[in-house]
Amino acid sequence: TTRNIVRLHSWSGIPREVRPITWRLLSGYLPANKERRELVLKRKREEYFRFIEQYYHSRTDEHYKDTYRQIHIDIPRTNPLIPLFQQPAVQEIFERILFIWAIRHPASGYVQGINDLVTPFFVVFLSEFVTEDMENFDVAALPLETQRNIEADSFWCMSKLLDGIQDNYTFAQPGIQNKVKALEELVSRIDEDIHNHFKRYEVEYLQFAFRWMNNLLMRELPLRCTIRLWDTYQAEAEGFSRFHLYVCAAFLIKWRKEILSMVDFQGLLMLLQNLPTIHWGNEEVGLLLAEAYRLKYMFADAPSHYKR
Amino acid sequence: CSMGSDDSYNFVFKVVLIGESGVGKSNLLSRFTKNEFAHDSRTTIGVEFSTRTVQIDNLTIKAQIWDTAGLERYRAITSAYYRGAVGALLVYDISKHLTYESAERWLKELYDHADPHIVVMLVGNKSDLDTLRTVPTDEARDFAEKKGLMFMETSALGSTNVEAAFSEVLTAIHKKVASREVTRGSISAVTLSSPLGPSSEAQEERKGCCRS
Numbered sequence: 001t002t003r004n005i006v007r008l009h010s011w012s013g014i015p016r017e018v019r020p021i022t023w024r025l026l027s028g029y030l031p032a033n034k035e036r037r038e039l040v041l042k043r044k045r046e047e048y049f050r051f052i053e054q055y056y057h058s059r060t061d062e063h064y065k066d067t068y069r070q071i072h073i074d075i076p077r078t079n080p081l082i083p084l085f086q087q088p089a090v091q092e093i094f095e096r097i098l099f100i101w102a103i104r105h106p107a108s109g110y111v112q113g114i115n116d117l118v119t120p121f122f123v124v125f126l127s128e129f130v131t132e133d134m135e136n137f138d139v140a141a142l143p144l145e146t147q148r149n150i151e152a153d154s155f156w157c158m159s160k161l162l163d164g165i166q167d168n169y170t171f172a173q174p175g176i177q178n179k180v181k182a183l184e185e186l187v188s189r190i191d192e193d194i195h196n197h198f199k200r201y202e203v204e205y206l207q208f209a210f211r212w213m214n215n216l217l218m219r220e221l222p223l224r225c226t227i228r229l230w231d232t233y234q235a236e237a238e239g240f241s242r243f244h245l246y247v248c249a250a251f252l253i254k255w256r257k258e259i260l261s262m263v264d265f266q267g268l269l270m271l272l273q274n275l276p277t278i279h280w281g282n283e284e285v286g287l288l289l290a291e292a293y294r295l296k297y298m299f300a301d302a303p304s305h306y307k308r
Numbered sequence: 309c310s311m312g313s314d315d316s317y318n319f320v321f322k323v324v325l326i327g328e329s330g331v332g333k334s335n336l337l338s339r340f341t342k343n344e345f346a347h348d349s350r351t352t353i354g355v356e357f358s359t360r361t362v363q364i365d366n367l368t369i370k371a372q373i374w375d376t377a378g379l380e381r382y383r384a385i386t387s388a389y390y391r392g393a394v395g396a397l398l399v400y401d402i403s404k405h406l407t408y409e410s411a412e413r414w415l416k417e418l419y420d421h422a423d424p425h426i427v428v429m430l431v432g433n434k435s436d437l438d439t440l441r442t443v444p445t446d447e448a449r450d451f452a453e454k455k456g457l458m459f460m461e462t463s464a465l466g467s468t469n470v471e472a473a474f475s476e477v478l479t480a481i482h483k484k485v486a487s488r489e490v491t492r493g494s495i496s497a498v499t500l501s502s503p504l505g506p507s508s509e510a511q512e513e514r515k516g517c518c519r520s
Contacts, residue, residue, distance in 0.1 A: 073330045080348030112329070112351050112377055206388060210354035219353060266372065269357045 002032040010235035012289075013228055013282060020128045023121070024153065026234035027160040041153075048152040051100050059099055067110050071098045078115045079223070082135050085119075089140040089147065094118055097155045101162070108169035113214040117161060120218075120227050121154040164241045168214065176213045179245055180205050183213075186249045186299060194252065194259055201265045208272035212248050216240065220251070221277050221285075228285045243296060250291035317361055317370040321481050322392050323474070324422075326414050327399035328407040329378035332433040335464035336399065337375045340474050345465055352377045355389055362475065364482050371478055390421035394484075395428070395477045400448075402432040402461060403440040408448065415455065427480045429458035431473055436463040 006025055014022045024030040029044070030037050059068035075094050079085040085094075097118055102110035123134065129146060130137045139147060167175030184205045188195040198205070211219050218226050229247070233239030252259075255275060262268045277284070325333040334352050338344045341358040356375045361368060376389055398414050400407040411430060418428065430452040432443060445461060452459035458476060462469040 070329060074351050077349065077351045080350060113353055115351075204388060207355055207357075214353050219350070266357075266359050266370075270359075273356055 006032075007235045010231050012232075013286070014231045016127065019227075019231070020125050023124055023157060023230075023234060027157045029153070029156045029160055044156055045149055045152040048100070048155050049148065051104070052096055055100060055103055056096060058103070064099075064103060067102050068095075068099055070112075071095055071102070071110055071115070074112060074115050079119055082223075084135050084137060084139070087139055090122075093122070093139075093147070093151045093154075097151065097158065100155065101159060105162070105166070107171075108166060111169040111173075111214075114162070114169060116215050116218045118154055118158050119223065120230055121157045122150065123223065124227060125150045125153050161240055164238065173214070175241075176210060177206075179213045179248075180209045182245055183209050183248055183252075186245065186295070187252060189299065190249065190295065191253055191256065194256060197260055198268070201263070201268055203265060203268050203272070207269060209248060209252075211273075212251070213244070216244060217248065217251065220275055222280055225277070225280050225282075225285045228282050229289070232289050242300070243292065246292040246296040246300070247288060249295055250288050253291070254288065317368040319367065319482070319485070320370045320372055321394050321478055322372045322374065323395035323397065323477060323481075324374045324389060324393045325376065325397050325399060326418060327378055327397075327431075328401075328404075328410050328414075331378065331399045331401040331404070331407050332464050333375050333378065333397075333399050336397065336431070336433060336462065336470060336473075337373050339464040339467060339470045340371075341373060343467075345467070362478060364475070364479055365486075367482065369478055369482065371474065373474075387421050390418065393422050394426060394481050396422065396426055397429050397431045397473065397477065398457070399431045399433050400443065401434050401437075402443045402445075402448075403434055403437040405442040408432075408443045411451070415457075425484060427458070427477055427484065429460060429473060429477050430455075431459075432461040433464060435461040435468055436466045 003025060006022060010022055010026060021030075025032065031040055058064050072095060075091045075098075076086070078094065084090060094115065098110060098115060101114070102108075126137070126139070127134065129142060129150075142150075162169075165175060167173075168179075169175075184195075187205075197203075216226070217229065221229070230239075233243060236243045255271070258271060259268065262271055325337060327333055329351070334349050334356065335345050337356070337358055338346060338349075341360040352375055354377065357373070358375075359370055359372050361370050363369070374389060374393070396418055398411055398418070400411055402408075415428070418426065430448060432445070432448050448461075449459050458480065460469050460473045460476070462473050464470055
């Protein structure tokens with residue numbers, strides 16, 4: 001099928017110019033059938049703005065005001081170092097997207113971390129209209145309809161992503177608990193040294209990997225790397241829900257030398273919560289993904305062969 | 309010297325920061341451990357951690373400060389967060405009354421999970437926002453007294469009382485440990501043995517850089 005072909009070509013990274021359309025396809029937001037696309041886009045965008053008309057005013061209702069308050073205090077703290085995200089027009093877009101998503105998903109509601117997940121979609125869909133210096137681009141200067149289309153598309157693609165990982169954000173966050181346990185189990189099989197080192201210094205995986213799962217490594221990597229990573233996550237079946245685990249394991253092993261040379265609890269935790277990825281780009285992400293793929297091949301597809 | 313070298317210390321005290329989202333917990337942590345304040349800090353996800361070594365009564369104390377997300381949903385992971393804690397700063401924002409109203413709920417959660425002898429200070433942060441104050445100092449002090457908590461107003465932004473708040477808590481912890489007011493198996497065991505890792509065992513025998 002068309003979608004499978006797109007998947008195959010996207011796994012190793014999508015060229016910038018075709019990334020917006022490709023992401024809309026891979027997320028399942030746009031149909032593969034070319035004739036239907038325009039109509040679907042139009043319908044979905046209208047649907048989103050009908051939600052806004054119907055529900056956005058309820059943010060001041062007793063029932064929803066806590067949700068709105070939390071979103072409202074988190075938005076300025078989302079990507080605080082990038083001027084683009086300090087613009088009122090952009091913050092309002094994020095608030096609407098997150099509020100509507102939260103009230104439509106009462107089982108989880110708004111959970112901190114979900115705010116980060118809007119960013120890659122917003123940036124990619126905005127990139128269709130910005131050629132340079134996106135970080136300082138004035139979004140309010142775009143035609144209103146363009147702004148609205150970016151907003152609606154970001155909402156729907158983020159919703160598709162979250163559909164696959166909802167149990168990360170439901171009460172007590174069982175999806176995250178399970179994935180952190182799975183990471184621990186996987187690391188104990190692929191790198192006993194690291195695993196024993198953590199045990200010896202009483203480092204618990206939850207202490208650092210909770211954030212890796214909750215924010216899909218977005219707090220550990222520069223935004224450009226997250227976008228590249230999501231090319232693959234969307235190309236891979238169950239990318240966000242399963243493949244991410246192998247990426248986390250590969251990411252941990254990547255710092256093997258630094259981890260093993262740190263011989264106290266304090267030093268280990270400080271290292272693990274501030275891993276030096278600031279200069280990372282496509283090359284590092286590519287290597288990380290290749291290693292993750294190898295781990296997945298060895299341990300997910302034929303786990304019994306490698307069990308200790 | 310007032311700061312001990314990083315690997316010599318007599319005690320490790322684990323202190324947790326709790327309170328509602330947005331009251332400034334992360335900035336109290338960074339002000340105390342790095343003397344930094346970030347206007348642009350991101351929301352805390354899960355737990356974050358930092359340390360600072362201080363001198364109290366000629367002893368070198370390593371303060372291990374744990375910061376956590378203030379949002380309800382995360383509390384499921386926080387029993388590990390409280391484990392081994394001997395001190396807590398329960399933080400609210402003096403300009404947001406709602407964050408003060410929830411103090412009682414946080415206190416209950418703390419006592420549900422932590423050592424009963426834990427030293428607790430109620431901290432009214434953002435004292436630089438005095439013109440926007442909605443929580444009177446006296447009201448908070450009375451509440452703290454009633455609950456048997458220490459109390460202080462701080463400003464992580466203005467660097468007011470942050471040092472004082474942490475060192476009063478650390479001193480109180482040290483007094484509890486030193487006076488043997490608490491029995492073995494309680495707070496002393498928590499401070500002196502394994503929750504903080506093998507390197508912190510038998511710390512009383514270790515030599516600090518500043519000991520005479």
